[in-house]
Amino acid sequence: DTAVSQTPKYLVTQMGNDKSIKCEQNLGHDTMYWYKQDSKKFLKIMFSYNNKELIINETVPNRFSPKSPDKAHLNLHINSLELGDSAVYFCASSQPGSNTEAFFGQGTRLTVV
């Protein structure tokens, strides 16, 4: 029974395409995140939502648009994909408040060709 699940696990697409990654958590958490892990394994936060409300929006190109239809889901839509978008994207969730554990999904490896 997966706690944070992402689909798809792998995504290969051409430059210029639009794609979406879906994330669902069954932990009952109010807060969800998107992190990007680059080819050097560096992890950086992109967005955070608390109960469907955007609370963190790092300096991410506006081609990236998160959408949270409810507090258990946080999807990531990417327009006009570029080669530099190739990375592993992780969804995560946590309880709200300070110092709470973040649970990560298995990641989506996006390859733009």
Next chain:
Amino acid sequence: QQQVKQSPQSLIVQKGGIPIINCAYENTAFDYFPWYQQFPGKGPALLIAIRPDVSEKKEGRFTISFNKSAKQFSLHIMDSQPGDSATYFCAASRGATNKLIFGTGTLLAVQP
């Protein structure tokens, strides 16, 4: 100010050895310092975490040492095993946003 510096980049130890991974931060507003373990093809998973009012925390074979005045913290893995081979990330966050600032990662290989 938002960075967390991590070293070494990679580490090889023999089974039973004690690998030590070090991290340093600048922002004194950070109030939560977790360590995450990541296996290939998997997402990071919380290993152990510490708050700045504590100088050491042990959970099983894993120990965090925290030096608030030096703004440094480290992970020690006692009696390391081949199954501990993974990438380890230190991180820091502050306040209610739980925005994790990650170090650059350490690839640990424990040889049998």
